[in-house]
Amino acid sequence: MPPTDKPPTAAMLVIGDEILSGRTKDRNAGHLAERLDPVGIALREIRVVPDETARIVDAVNALRRSYTYVFTSGGIGPTHDDITAAAIAEAVGQPLIEDDRAIAILEEYYHERNLPFTAARRRMTRMPEGSSLIQNRVSAAPGFVALNIYVMAGIPSVFSAMLDAVLPTLQLSEPLKIETVATGLGEGVFGEALAEIAERYPSMSIGSYPRHDGTHYTAEIVIRGIDAGAVADARADIIAMLDELVGEN
Amino acid sequence: MPPTDKPPTAAMLVIGDEILSGRTKDRNAGHLAERLDPVGIALREIRVVPDETARIVDAVNALRRSYTYVFTSGGIGPTHDDITAAAIAEAVGQPLIEDDRAIAILEEYYHERNLPFTAARRRMTRMPEGSSLIQNRVSAAPGFVALNIYVMAGIPSVFSAMLDAVLPTLQLSEPLKIETVATGLGEGVFGEALAEIAERYPSMSIGSYPRHDGTHYTAEIVIRGIDAGAVADARADIIAMLDELVGEN
Numbered sequence: 001m002p003p004t005d006k007p008p009t010a011a012m013l014v015i016g017d018e019i020l021s022g023r024t025k026d027r028n029a030g031h032l033a034e035r036l037d038p039v040g041i042a043l044r045e046i047r048v049v050p051d052e053t054a055r056i057v058d059a060v061n062a063l064r065r066s067y068t069y070v071f072t073s074g075g076i077g078p079t080h081d082d083i084t085a086a087a088i089a090e091a092v093g094q095p096l097i098e099d100d101r102a103i104a105i106l107e108e109y110y111h112e113r114n115l116p117f118t119a120a121r122r123r124m125t126r127m128p129e130g131s132s133l134i135q136n137r138v139s140a141a142p143g144f145v146a147l148n149i150y151v152m153a154g155i156p157s158v159f160s161a162m163l164d165a166v167l168p169t170l171q172l173s174e175p176l177k178i179e180t181v182a183t184g185l186g187e188g189v190f191g192e193a194l195a196e197i198a199e200r201y202p203s204m205s206i207g208s209y210p211r212h213d214g215t216h217y218t219a220e221i222v223i224r225g226i227d228a229g230a231v232a233d234a235r236a237d238i239i240a241m242l243d244e245l246v247g248e249n
Numbered sequence: 250m251p252p253t254d255k256p257p258t259a260a261m262l263v264i265g266d267e268i269l270s271g272r273t274k275d276r277n278a279g280h281l282a283e284r285l286d287p288v289g290i291a292l293r294e295i296r297v298v299p300d301e302t303a304r305i306v307d308a309v310n311a312l313r314r315s316y317t318y319v320f321t322s323g324g325i326g327p328t329h330d331d332i333t334a335a336a337i338a339e340a341v342g343q344p345l346i347e348d349d350r351a352i353a354i355l356e357e358y359y360h361e362r363n364l365p366f367t368a369a370r371r372r373m374t375r376m377p378e379g380s381s382l383i384q385n386r387v388s389a390a391p392g393f394v395a396l397n398i399y400v401m402a403g404i405p406s407v408f409s410a411m412l413d414a415v416l417p418t419l420q421l422s423e424p425l426k427i428e429t430v431a432t433g434l435g436e437g438v439f440g441e442a443l444a445e446i447a448e449r450y451p452s453m454s455i456g457s458y459p460r461h462d463g464t465h466y467t468a469e470i471v472i473r474g475i476d477a478g479a480v481a482d483a484r485a486d487i488i489a490m491l492d493e494l495v496g497e498n
Contacts, residue, residue: 018458020292022282023471029297033271043269045304046297048278051456055294078437079457080444120440138461155461187327191369195329207300208328209267212387212404222272 007173008041008068013059014048015074015084016154028073028152028159035163040173041069051075056087064091064149069170071163074154076143078120084151085126085144092146094128101133102142109140127151136161176205177228179235183242186210186217193241194221201234203227256422257317259285260294262308264323264333265403268297277322277401277408284412289422290318300324305336313340313398318419320412323403325392327369333400334375334393341395343377350382351391358389376400385410425454425473426480432491435459435466442490443470450483452476 012032018024029046036043044067049055056075063070075084089096102125110117124141134143134152138161143152145166152162183190187210198206204225211218221238225231261281267273278295285292293316298304305324312319324333338345351374359366373390383392383401387410392401394415401411432439436459447455453474460467470487474480 014295017454017456018471019279020282020295021286021473022279022284022292023286024458025279030268030271030274033269035271037270037272043271044299046263046269046295048295050293077457077459078440080440080447081456115437118437118441120444121437123440124437155459157461157463188364188367188370188373191327191329191372192367195369198329205266207266207330208326209273210326210404212406214406222267224270 008171009066010036010041010043010069010071011045011047011063011067012043013056013063013070013072014046015051015056015072016048017050017081019048019074020050026073027156028154031156031160032071032163035167038175039167039170040175041170051081051083053083053087053090056084057091060088060091060149064147068148070149072149072151073159076124076141076151076153078118078123082123085123085128088146088149088151089128092128092149094130094146096126097129098122098125099127099131099133099144102127105135105142106140134162134165136165174226176224176226177231179223179231181221181223181235181238181242182218183221184216184218185242185245187219188217190219190242190245193245194238197234197237197241200237201225201230204230204234206234206238257290257420258315259290259292259318259320260296260312260316261292262305262312262319262321263295263297264300264305264321265297266299266330268323269299275322276405277403280405280409281320281412284416287424288416288419289424290419300330300332302332302336302339305333306340309337309340309398313396317397319398321398321400322408325373325390325400325402327367327372331372334372334377337395337398337400338377341377341398343379343395345375346378347371347374348376348380348382348393351376354384354391355389383411383414385414423475425475426477428472428480428484430470430472430484430487430491431467432470433465433467434491434494436468437466439468439491439494442494443487446483446486446490449486450474450479453479453483455483455487 012029019026033043075082127144128146131144131146139158143162207222209220223234261278268275324331376393377395380393380395388407392411456471458469472483
């Protein structure tokens, strides 16, 4: 991916019936969001689709054309319902092959453990021709990179280790400056005044995030922008506005 | 939504910059998945998009045409970044109005508490003309239903209360019969034998979900189908297969 002037963007595709049935709670998308934000890659979309080839192909093709990077989790294990590698090959128009490098890694891994390199385990060497491997410190079976698609495991510890391997290879950017202002006031109290401040700082993202403790509503106001000085100015304006409202209420 | 012979389907649209930045972990999609599965509504897709009107409109229009029901969370509060109601109005082609029923509810709510019904709070009465209200036991501010789109709050306790109000109004279906078989074996050991069993039961969804405890891989095999007898037969075949492999390994 050649460097450009625009900040890089990303999408996450979570693949798995078990997420949609509620059996498993996805943790990989939230983890990816936490890791990308500080390195200036903007995660712009998350999708979850079932273990169905057509659904995976359609989602991958929509996302890979819209974002700098696409990350996927799930469906690269040794069982019959692990269909992600074949679906990615179809999406990028490359033949699905058993990768020689992956075969060598897994042959050695199982040999050292006196375990048979079964046909099921051999499924984990399949990827689109021309892919790069994503090796990692947790799992012998590698993920892979095809075009701008980073295909990683669904098990959170393996996903995270694969992300450790991948992040240093990506085009990073200046992270946004972020300030958070907590308030015991509800959004209905400060909503209009905050809207006026947000209008004065059009280049900044100013968001309000309500909480409800069962009785009271409170909120956190988050200011995000490239210009640290302007973020600090907006923060000071918001604090002054809240102080004035606390005096009134 | 008229009843049909086909089981109802659903999609979830999570709206919010805070999820994509990793600041907040979404809990509503997982909660929805857990609630829909037992009542026979198949959650088939989840998307997360930022607080941007065009992105919300595009996602809502794609999802509402593909699924029986669309549920949204987030962006219906009183601040300037709460743009969901206006985006839904645009998506369904209805004018955005301040709903008289919602005004009456909130006027009474704030009057009882000696709080002003501010312009910010009044934003929470906006919805596409012709919507139904989603009232609930936690929040005075209602969600709303426009066409097949159920627009609900982002705060998990309010989202859950709105779902309580909504579920009894939906077209339910027979839930799938589900059996889970836990095994201490790794997927690479039983993958081929499981694939053979899955081929013998084509009407059933047989999935394998690996776990990694830092040292060992184990797995759970989940069988899902309409026919309880066939699910029981598949379960017995899988247990016999695993017993045989344990004897060998």
